[in-house]
Amino acid sequence: MSDLILFWHRRDLRILDNLGLTAATEQTTKVVGLFCLDPNILDRDDVAPARVTYMIGCLQELQESYQNLGSQLIIIQGEPEKAIPQLAQALKAKAVYWNRDVEPYSKNRDRNVTATLNEKGIEISTVWDQLLHAPGEILTKSSDSPYKVYTPFWRSWIGQDKQSVTPEIKQLAGLNKTELETASQVGAIALPTAKELGYEWEYPLLLAPGETSAKEKLEEFCDRTIYSYDEERNFPYVDGTSQLSAALKFGVIGIRTVWQATVDLAENCRSDEAKNGVVTWQKELAWREFYQHCLFFFPELAEGAYRDEFKDFPWENDKTKFQAWCEGKTGYPIVDAAMRQLNESGWMHNRCRMIVASFLTKDLIIDWRWGEKYFMQKLFDGDLSANNGGWQWSASSGMDPKPLRIFNPASQTAKFDQDGDYIRQWLPEISSMDTEYLVTGKIPELERASYDYPQPIVDHKVQQRKFKELYKQQKN
Known part of the structure; x- marks a missing residue:
């Protein structure tokens, strides 16, 4: 038995501020990274090509980081419960x-x-490592049980001390030539491309892969955007969000690093507006943790609704309407623009995620799980807990003190895209249409025909009444 420790990377594709990796280096300098390409994940039917492309890019940089420290990141492919023990045994890892x-x-x-x-x-x-507070650390005072509502979770979460950023790792020792040959004999492979894994993504990614890019994006966000985040985060045509969701999903930046940046900013804010921006983003980080805690304690959320009235809800599940929604051909400009953004960029602004999710469930009366899966098939930042939590929030099927929430596409557009800038960006074929038509969706017949823009596939007011009646019946 050697003094070798294998560190198995999963949602922590970085060297800096990595609690598990730091713990390994405290035991020995001979630490070698390991990543397993798991067919149980990669062969699912809800894997986004953009997400695989981003992941492979992150692994490329991680390999370089290990090399710079004097070690290696080994790539293997197969069932983790077989491949990892086989490799560890062959290398005599302790x-x-x-x-x-x-x-x-x-x-x-x-x-x-x-x-x-x-x-x-x-x-x-x-x-x-991926949470500032592990499951079980934030519990209700009355019954010592997990929180099911965000606001009291936030109050408890924000009041507790957070861990510090881990010290920087300066140097590691890797495998020698003989050990590298042994690793190859038992399954170590060269890092494949996304295309070699069967996934192709032809568009640019919103965030370049890797630890370096994530650090730069955080610095850029903290330098200018975060101070107006409280207001500008709601406008999809404004670059007002951190765009770090994929980096946090794959852990190419440590959550303690991110949190410390917000603490430093909050201490030096010169106005209430700036402080509100920082605190609002901290609340978004807490939302991320809330959904992860929920999934940990209530794993059944991954399969279906939390609320009883939605466990056998009479969804209509019209496949033709669902396809129109997927393709951005609903006849509702804000919905179609958002779906076009998703399909062409692998990302969608959070305000628009709520709009299209409400439209799918409350206007088209289609099971939220159809939309949840489609998002996972497209999003480069697709994360089970956040995606599931967001969809159940929009569908009113999850943990929410206000269960029946219906978004009106026209009023949402009037509030958050009042000049139609976002719609014009993602629906260039109707960009010259009058702003009033884009915002209200009330487009004259001749106008629709001249732009070859589809008729609304449903009437929002009619569907709103219908959904409320179905919901009423389910509650009785």
Whole structure:
């Protein structure tokens, strides 16, 4: 048995501020990174080509980071419970370290990997890294149980001390030539491209892959955007968000690094507006954690509704209407623009995510899980807990003290795209149409025909009444 520790990367594709990796380096300098291309994840039917492309780019930079430290990042492909113990045993590793995850599949996978490693006499060590507060740290005072509503969760979460950024890792020792040959013999491979894995993405990514780009984006956001975040985050045509969602999903930036940046900013704000911007973004980070805590304690959320009235809701599930929604051909400009943004960029502004989700569930009366899956098939920042939480919030099926919420596309456009700038950006074929038509959606017949823009596939007022009646019946 050597003093080698394998560090298994999953949602932490970085060197800096990595709690599990730091813990490994405290035991030995001979730490080698490991990433497993898991067919149980990559072969699913809800994998976005943009997300795989981003992930591979992050792994490329991570390999370079390990090389710069004097070590390696080994890539393997296969069932983790078989491939990881096989590699660890072949290399005579004394331990495998990793950071824990909240998702149902990940929890079950990790139990299986742990059992197999234990059978082979190989130590394991795991910690929480992707959250500022691990599941179980934020519980209700009355019953010592998980929070099911965000606001009291936030009050408790913000009041507790957060962990500090971990020290920088200066140097590591890697595998020697013989050990590298052994690794190749038991499954180590060259990092494949996304195309070689069967995924092609032809558009630019909103955020360049890797730890360096994520750090630069955080600095850019903190330098100018965050101070007006409270107001500008709602306008989809304004570059008013952090655009760090993919970096946080894959952990190419540490959550403690992000949090410390907000603390430093809050201490130096010169106006209430600036302070509000910082605090509002902190609340968004807390939303991220709230949804992860919910998924950890209520794994059934990944499969269906939390609220009983939605567990057998009479969804209409019209496939033709669903396809129109997917393609951005509903006849509602704000909805179509948002779906076009998703399809062509692998990302959608959060305000628009709420609008299109409400439209799918409340106007088209289509099961929210159809939309949730489509988002995961497209989003480069697709994350189970955040995506599921957002969809259940919009569908009124999840943990929400105000369960029946219906967005009116026209009023949402009037509030957040009043000049039609966002619509014009993503629907260039109707960009010369009068602003009033774009905002209200009340486009004259001749105008629609001349622009070859589709008729509305439903009447919002009619569908609103219909959905409310269905909901009333379900509650009775």
